[in-house]
Amino acid sequence: MEDGPSSTSCFRRLTDCFLGLTDEKVKAYLSLHPQMLDDFVLESVSAETLDRWLKRKTSSRPCQLSVSCVQQYQDTNMQGVVYELNSYMEQRLDTGGDNKLLLYELCNIIKTATKADGFALYFLGECNNSLCLFTPTGAKDGPPSLIPSGPIAFGTTIAAHVAKTRKTLLVEDIMGDERFPDGTGQDSGIHVHSVLCLPILTAIGDLIAILELHRQWGKEPFNLSHQEVSLTQTKHTTNGRGLAKQTELNDFLLDVSKTYFDNIVAIDSLLEHIMIYAKNLVNADRCALFQVDHNNKELYSDLFDIGEEKEGKPVFRKTKEIRFSIDKGIAGQVARTGEVLNIPDAYADPRFNREVDLKTGYTTRNILCMPIVSRGTVIGVVQMVNKLSGSAFTKTDENNFKMFAVFCALALHCANMYHRIRHSECIYRVTMEKLSYHSICTSEEWKTLTQLNLPAPIYKEIEMFHFDISPFEEIWPAVFIYMVHNSCGKTSFELEKLCRFTMSVRKNYRRVPYHNWKHAVTVAHCMYAILQKTSGIFTELEKKGLLIACLCHDLDHRGYSNAYLQKFDHPLAALYSTSTMEQHHFSQTVSILQLEGHNIFSNLNSIEYEQVLEIIRKAIIATDLALYFNNHQQLSELLTSGGLDFNNYSHRDRVIGLMMTACDLCSVTKQWQITRLTANDIYAEFWAEGDEMKKIGMQPISMMDRDKKAEVPQGQVGFYNAVAIPCYTTLAELFPPSSPLLKACNLSFDKKPSKTFRIDYVESQKAALDNILLVVEAATDWQQRTALFALMCQASS
Known part of the structure; x- marks a missing residue:
């Protein structure tokens, strides 16, 4: 490093500050007080030195990282671990299963790959504004469960911080980092030292979970190679999960196509088929589909989800048609505006009609309401109630359902057109019968x-x-x-x-x-x-x-x-x-x-x-x-x-x-x-x-x-x-x-x-x-x- 006019004074200040400290503590202090490092560089380092540093960093980082990664694979037999991870992914995505448990088991493999001493997996809590710690099957408390772990906010735990920023963090000393006064937030009796915390996101950026890997005191901290491996495998996991979900959606659309063309006259069968998959698509407890009567400005339906199952499929009951004004309720607003409504807390929304819950005894927690649009006009509204696998419907649910709603619109439009044609044919036959009577000789x-x-x-x-x-x-x-x-x-x-x-x-x-x-x-x-x-x-x-x-x-x-x-x-x-x-x-x-x-x-x-x-x-x-x-x-x-x-x-x-x-x-x-x-x-x-x-x-x-x-x-x-x-x-x-x-x-x-x-x-x-x-x-x-x-x-x- 070249000496500047005030380099000696800055060096003395740094020496006084860190006298008796280790290199690791100096680095930690500088990471927490970057302004001091900025002042030192501005006062003491020449432009030529900065240019030389930049060249060294640019030319050496890829090589060093590459060598580091190769060593990591060689030293820990990482290739075998990754192969195991990929095989497990393919097997579980083919056979299906609980996504939470799937992610937990995959994170366990990543823990092995990174030589972590332990890990924690968090999912979104109520209304998507808090975190819950996932406890898998086999834990002392019984079946899988979600344990509330606090709100998503800054100034608490590292997991909450990552959930808020949706950016990966590698912290060598969690106890010395002032951003996380609560550390990992877990009181397990283990003295955690280094933490690698990363968000698990979908391809479109929706937060699925938070993976928190940690090492104890006395162990070498995590480095960039561990971060690269973890990010690669979590992305591979989410991409595979997304692909499986897309394949499922494509299979369903094909299935609906076959159902529609094979049995086009049974519109109730088509609607029931749509509602069954809509529930599975977003993992909802109840589903309702309303069609729009624009002449009378009403929503109407005669097919209802009664919350029961038969042979593993939801049961829908056809009852007397109900109608209500398009000016009322959440479904009415969606029908009027054509906009999607994702309501994480139904009782906190003034548009929600609580009388329905009082009459039925059913408690509505959250709602996802989607318009079905055909040729620029809302022809129906699908309302999903109560997310089963989470506290609220996510952005991913919205995006998947939007794609599904487009196809629903096509199917409903064709079905309605077909029924109008059938109605016209009946009128035509009656007219022809009358005409024949008057045009055929006696x-x-x-x-x-x-x-x-x-x-x-x-x-x-x-x-x-x-x-x-x-x-x-x-x-x-x-x-x-x-x-x-x-x-x-x-x-x-x-x-x-x-x-x-x-x-x-x-x-x-x-x-x-x-x-x-x-x-x-x-x-x-x-x-x-x-x-x-x-x-x-x-x-x-x-x-x-x-x-x-x-x-x-x-x-x-x-x-x-x-x-x-x-x-x-x-x-x-x-x-x-x-x-x-x-x-x-x-x-x-x-x-x-x-x-x-x-x-x-x-x-x-x-x-x-x-x-x-x-x-x-x-x-x-x-x-x-x-x-x-x-x-x-x-x-x-x-x-x-x-x-x-x-x-x-x-x-x-x-x-x-x-x-x-x-x-x-x-x-x-x-x-x-x-x-x-x-x-x-x-x-x-x-x-x-x-x-x-x-x-x-x-x-x-x-x-x-x-x-x-x-x-x-x-x-x-x-x-x-x-x-x-x-x-x-x-x-x-x-x-x-x-x-x-x-x-x-x-x-x-x-x-x-x-x-x-x-x-x-x-x-x-x-x-x-x-x-x-x-x-x-x-x-x-x-x-x-x-x-x-x-x-x-x-x-x-």
Whole structure:
């Protein structure tokens, strides 16, 4: 050491102070009075000397420590002791057991490793603000016990000091250390000299226990190597314990997952399973789980922990549901705030309701109350009561339970969602039952149909394309039955099933001005006339499918276009993203076929059944005008190039698609009086829908605006030129016998420019049409100006 200007005076002061003392006492005194050492260094030691000391300390400490540790292992056979410790840890963590006794036995091994004369193990006492000495099994006082050892505070014992600071202390002379006037706090008759005291902490810093190792007078004090070994092994112990706890938690979450998915309907079983593990997770005496009723601002439960066990498992009793205000009690506060409450002393907390204990005779000491949160909302509260393995619930209990609560939230949310779905399904079944009653024909209706005969004049007229079904409304179902029998044969369907099916289809058409039962039979007749004049081209299965498809092509039509449904997020648009109404019509067709006594295709084998359903599906979808234009263009190109092949399924589908459009538009091929009356019905729907759009502040397109009636004739020209005439022209090229349809369409078109087209719309009908909503798809300008029969094309759009 280099001499400074006042080094001699400082040295003399130190010599006078420590004259006759040993080196150990000098070191002890300096550790208790570090200010004197600071003064000495500042006054007497040069910066160069301090720098040299620092270099020596930095370079030599790791080497010295390493050598010391190696010697310690060699001198005490430490390797064997550590191996024993690790083996013991693995065995006990696998088999489980009392954590306190486990830690005590591990500390006993550490005592051997450090050559300590004895040790003491302390656990947290009441409310986590005091220490208790652990006495293991075999002690003279009987079974394991916790003996109060005083509060956690400075100025008492070394164990209390370490518990307060949570830092390891190595004291060479406990009796000479003024920080610990009570020493170790034990009166065992042993003169304790050196003490190594360290906190046993969890991975997140929660205090589990205090380990206090000591050596007697006359023994070499503990050194840093003993501290390193002790810290390493206690950390290894707590990490292993934490890992075992985490594995247990993971196993439980997997177990709950299996329970939930295997038995999702039994929500009580799920709740009971959650509560059983929640008790074990934090080692609580009682558990309660409350669900939150946000509508009534209440907590409720009907499953209670009665404090009994059966076959080693807690018993939960289902009783009458109890409810209480969310504004009351500890559980209520947790439900309101979503915050965890860990109350070490229930009776010291003003929020605790003591009346419960008075009524039940049960004494509540401490409470851990945790919210179960789903999507930012508290859906339940789990309340743990009375920690069994300690005086109060710890931070570790909180952290473990938070993880568990997340999973509980998921399980409860899914269970509640499932039960809501089940409830909705029940409502759906009841609704469908009511709907079926009103949408299925009665036995009188279908039986009457089996006895109906057509008037003699119809048999000739029905073979003509221009046949008008209007005068025969009462026998429209019989007209369809006749067409089926005449086209496919009387044995093609069971008469009873065909009559049931036809009458139920009639019931499922809504009472709208145009897209109604009359339109369905009219379209079916047009298809019948085409099939009668194109014999040998279509198979029996195709003829059956096409006639049924035409009858059902607008089932349950409510007047909405696909564009309207999608724009206003109608549920049908959510079900079917493309060709929305057309897919709904097919779905309704299948629903009727599935009704008892309605499956007219039940005599087909499975392959034929799938084929005929596919024919019906494609035919109905083809009535979507959005698909017509591309289909017509492709067919025209095939006809021009001579590449059309009826044996090609793709070409065949295109031909059938064009036939469906032609049948859907067939009102333009009727006599002028019929066309004129149909126009009234179509524009009734258009204008009624336009009125509804105006009510919500939207401006309808011209053909739906009753204030723009004058533009109707101009729109007709665009429709005939762009849709109707090209459709029937191509059909006539495909099937020349269908040319009367093209001729009639041209005759009808020739009438329009020659005179002003007058729509006879009766204003008194408006009230009955106010609830009709029909939007025509808006695409190009000419489509928006589509006139008289655009709706017939866009009926399913």
